[in-house]
Amino acid sequence: MTEARLMQGNEACAEGAIAAGVSFFGGYPITPSTEIAEGMAKMLPAIGGKFVQMEDEIASMGVVLGASLAGKKALTASSGPGISLKQELIGYAACAEIPVVIVNVQRVGPSTGQPTAPSQGDVMQARWGTHGDHPMIALSPWSVREAYDAAVMAVNYSERFRTPVILLMDEIIGHLREKVVLPEAKDIKIYPRRKPACSRAEGYQPYTPDKDLVPNVANFGEGYHIHVTGLIHDETGFPVGSPKITEEAIDRLHQKIEIARDEITHTEEYFMDDAEYAVIAFGGTARTAYEAVKNARAKGQKVGMVRLMTIWPFADKIVKALAAKVKGILVAELNYGQLVHEVERAVAGKCDVQLCAKYNMEIFEPQEIESGIDKLCAGGKD
Amino acid sequence: MRKQLRLSGSGGQGVITAAIIFAEAAVKEGKEAVQSQSYGPEARGGASKSEVIIDDAPIYHPHVQQPDLVLALTQKAAEKYYGDLHEDGILVLDEDLVPEPPKFKNTIRIPITKLAVEQVGKSLFANIVALGALVRITGLVDFETIKSSVAKRVPPHTVEKNMQALQVGWDAAGKAVK
Numbered sequence: 001m002t003e004a005r006l007m008q009g010n011e012a013c014a015e016g017a018i019a020a021g022v023s024f025f026g027g028y029p030i031t032p033s034t035e036i037a038e039g040m041a042k043m044l045p046a047i048g049g050k051f052v053q054m055e056d057e058i059a060s061m062g063v064v065l066g067a068s069l070a071g072k073k074a075l076t077a078s079s080g081p082g083i084s085l086k087q088e089l090i091g092y093a094a095c096a097e098i099p100v101v102i103v104n105v106q107r108v109g110p111s112t113g114q115p116t117a118p119s120q121g122d123v124m125q126a127r128w129g130t131h132g133d134h135p136m137i138a139l140s141p142w143s144v145r146e147a148y149d150a151a152v153m154a155v156n157y158s159e160r161f162r163t164p165v166i167l168l169m170d171e172i173i174g175h176l177r178e179k180v181v182l183p184e185a186k187d188i189k190i191y192p193r194r195k196p197a198c199s200r201a202e203g204y205q206p207y208t209p210d211k212d213l214v215p216n217v218a219n220f221g222e223g224y225h226i227h228v229t230g231l232i233h234d235e236t237g238f239p240v241g242s243p244k245i246t247e248e249a250i251d252r253l254h255q256k257i258e259i260a261r262d263e264i265t266h267t268e269e270y271f272m273d274d275a276e277y278a279v280i281a282f283g284g285t286a287r288t289a290y291e292a293v294k295n296a297r298a299k300g301q302k303v304g305m306v307r308l309m310t311i312w313p314f315a316d317k318i319v320k321a322l323a324a325k326v327k328g329i330l331v332a333e334l335n336y337g338q339l340v341h342e343v344e345r346a347v348a349g350k351c352d353v354q355l356c357a358k359y360n361m362e363i364f365e366p367q368e369i370e371s372g373i374d375k376l377c378a379g380g381k382d
Numbered sequence: 383m384r385k386q387l388r389l390s391g392s393g394g395q396g397v398i399t400a401a402i403i404f405a406e407a408a409v410k411e412g413k414e415a416v417q418s419q420s421y422g423p424e425a426r427g428g429a430s431k432s433e434v435i436i437d438d439a440p441i442y443h444p445h446v447q448q449p450d451l452v453l454a455l456t457q458k459a460a461e462k463y464y465g466d467l468h469e470d471g472i473l474v475l476d477e478d479l480v481p482e483p484p485k486f487k488n489t490i491r492i493p494i495t496k497l498a499v500e501q502v503g504k505s506l507f508a509n510i511v512a513l514g515a516l517v518r519i520t521g522l523v524d525f526e527t528i529k530s531s532v533a534k535r536v537p538p539h540t541v542e543k544n545m546q547a548l549q550v551g552w553d554a555a556g557k558a559v560k
Contacts, residue, residue, distance in 0.1 A: 006406040006415060116421060176444050177402060177417040179409045284444070291443040366443050 007180045009147040009173040014039030016151030017075045019188050023049035024072040026063035028056055031115050032171040033105035036077035057082035061089040068098050071219030073155055077103035090164050091130030092230040099158040103167040105174040108361055117361035118171035120283055121335040126166045127312050133250050135257040138166040138312040140283040145180045147173055156191040161256055162214050168311055172284025172363055205235040213256035266309040267318050271297055275304030277376050278322055281332045282308040289332045292369035303373055319346035328352035330376045332369050335359055384437045385522055386446040390463040391455030393430045396509030401432035407523040407531040408436045416441045454480055492554045507547040514551025
């Protein structure tokens, strides 16, 4: 165990990324994510890595994709307005299967919104911000320590699945400082960059899927001929206008994540043993929900909590099982209501689903979620 | 035992730094601590607030719900942030920058910024003077611990001045609560 220290969520995210092997950062500062760029600017030169502040968020996304194709594990970080600008190239990374991690420290939107205030309003943008059918992995930490762990996990998943991963933080955790004990370097599992299994002479094609459906695309500059495109392509990497290849390509993009879905869907349960009602929450809001559920228990209400650490892919199985067990679910989220739609879809009418929403620049107070619990336990009546 | 502190002023007075150092000292003493902040988009001059919660048990909800102590370094901050102070709590004010103190039972007035200028040389040290005072008033962390936490945070060539600022704050608090 390392020594306990006071650390900020954004700082932990930067340190976690470095621990996972990130050696390139491209970005453009924006509150409340700037401390991630600051941390990378401080740490990367010392370990032979590169930090580049680009002219804007679009260029920042382009430069991390280039670095990744050249063999570096790469990270960018931003908030709402910047994440919106990055969307086209996030889709490019999904289609061309380029490993990359995009950190979104959410703030109030839409547009420039409220620059320093907390929100969780980018849940659906994380999933569908870029156009077309594509899978997405998004992780949302609820503590400073978990921001570190989630950064490691995000980098590992991006490498393993060769896909963009969104680390969906919020201002609450990004700017929070708390006591943390970080893991020892030797206890951190790192997924290495995938390597071609054969040479060009042996018939290597960059987009031939491995057994886990993920291709072992060679890095630029290592002796292989690579063609990278955002057009739908076959195993050679060159575009093809064939319905069959197109269908297969889009199937595989989804299937490579789908077959690992259970393994990458991280959730935690609290006070659930005899619970008749449950609160679903994520990120910084889950801390307040935990406090509210604890208070509700003290009042004798049989309520528990399920916390989603993996937001995408959505925890369908867990929520379906929950719906079969409880009478009602309260979704607490710091937005106008986004994740609640996914919960309703998974619950499919098997139990009551209610929303506890807030979008006024302030985080929840435990009492607000407690009122939601009271209403839920009363079957939706005040 | 949970203790909740709110440090407030205007952007640039260093209340966020002071709160971070306080929380760091608590962690150094093996306690649980969280520190959060809220400020406007401007770098200087807007209202600035930073909160610290110290506990022996893990802390979930990260914001102060009812402060045990509020520090205000401007009139505006005093008016804005003392309202939900616990009735047995303590209000600590910069005597000169809060000329019209809110009516609150346990109010301690210390000429924090004036002391920083006159005894340490610059108003810049006001936050560390305040920190020295808060450590004495709350008794939450050891004076030696806060000294080492300050020394770790500030630029090396300013350590001596900052130690002096801590001492000035500590002494002033001793005088004020007598």
